[in-house]
Amino acid sequence: MTYFGKETSINIPALLVPEMALLNRLPKHRRKRFEQALHLMYESFEEHMSWEQIATHCSISPYHFHRQFTEFFNETPGQYMNRLRLQIAVNLLMSDTSINITNVAQKCGFSSSQALGKALKRELGVTAKHIQGMGKNSTPKETTTFLNQLAHPGRNTSLEQELAQFMTTELIWYPPRGVKKVWLSNTDWDAIFATYGARSTRLLGATPIDQLENSWSEIHTTIGDWQSDVQEYDFFIPEGLYFCSDVYITGDVGYLTALEHLFNLAEKKKLKINAHAFFVEMVRSIELSQTGGVTFSFQIPIVS
Structure with missing residues (x-):
């Protein structure tokens, strides 16, 4: 099978992680910096770090970071961080119907439950309570369709779906x-x-x-x-x-x-x-x- 043209063994599992697939295409020196930036994006939500602060921490000028990130990942750093926050929020809401929505907002880097609610309504068209209900009442097929809205953007479809072809x-x-x-x-x-x-x-x-x-x-x-x-x-x-x-x-x-x-x-x-x-x-x-x-x-x- 192939990943972006690279031959791999049948014993190697398919890689359905867009970040890893995209980073593997970069020169080593660029890959290391972007790996560091992505790790910070995942680990700094509760600290409310902006992508500009993360770029500076990784010794990359915010201008160059924004330009290169958008080129490599097909979305801006801000769009990526917002989508990632929403992925984590939706996972928490669906898997634990008793979880406090304010706690979810804090874990995902939103300033308040109201800020989380506005982001959910704007990007997904639903409330946090609705998502909690989906954790019990939706089917796997319905959940898949819903979560596809938070997939990594690809050329014609999500990058996860592109990678699944291999x-x-x-x-x-x-x-x-x-x-x-x-x-x-x-x-x-x-x-x-x-x-x-x-x-x-x-x-x-x-x-x-x-x-x-x-x-x-x-x-x-x-x-x-x-x-x-x-x-x-x-x-x-x-x-x-x-x-x-x-x-x-x-x-x-x-x-x-x-x-x-x-x-x-x-x-x-x-x-x-x-x-x-x-x-x-x-x-x-x-x-x-x-x-x-x-x-x-x-x-x-x-x-x-």
């Missing part, structure tokens, strides 16, 4: 798999990573295919530890053929884009999805940092 897939026969159930009040992956950290690579999620068109509150995913002792297994995934792809992501937009593309590919290839089986997600690796990502193995059950 996902490599395989048909793999898996034997019966057993896991020890992990009992969680919240099966959102961000909540799981916050609890299990590096141990998340022991976990997989199994979701009934016939529930994937339901609202989030009606989708019941079993999280299991597949590295437990065999005698502790209390949930089993039957053997079968799976349409698989490994993907590296850093957020909800990349995650949902990858899933949508994989299911679309299965349909395009005329593969019949097994409606009585489980969609499986395995955590291959995880980077525990503010800007770190996760490699998932996504596996769609196919009628053999």
Whole structure:
């Protein structure tokens, strides 16, 4: 497969992180400065740093930083920071319906809940309360369409969707798999990573295919530890053929884009999805940092 013309191994996960894909195209000296700037953008929200302050901190004149950033990233530094703030805010609001909106605003670099509310209304046309309701009442497809508004702008579509075109897939026969159930009040992956950290690579999620068109509150995913002792297994995934792809992501937009593309590919290839089986997600690796990502193995059950 290829990333912007560069040949890669089939064993390397698809990279659905626009920032990384774009930075990889830059000369080393420029890449280092922009990597530093992006890290500061992620880490300085609560300090309310402006992009001009970040440019100066990275020893780049604000004029040159604005010009080069816009050229490389297809949006201005201000647009990028605002979109990033909204991505984080939406993630927090959707994943925790009880979270205080003022706290969300503070975490995302907005001066107040009113400022956050105005940004949400202006950019997405909805209120914070509406987004909290979507965390329970919307379907995965509806959520994907909504979050696409916060994707990285590309040439004709989002950059996440452009990168998804290079996902490599395989048909793999898996034997019966057993896991020890992990009992969680919240099966959102961000909540799981916050609890299990590096141990998340022991976990997989199994979701009934016939529930994937339901609202989030009606989708019941079993999280299991597949590295437990065999005698502790209390949930089993039957053997079968799976349409698989490994993907590296850093957020909800990349995650949902990858899933949508994989299911679309299965349909395009005329593969019949097994409606009585489980969609499986395995955590291959995880980077525990503010800007770190996760490699998932996504596996769609196919009628053999």
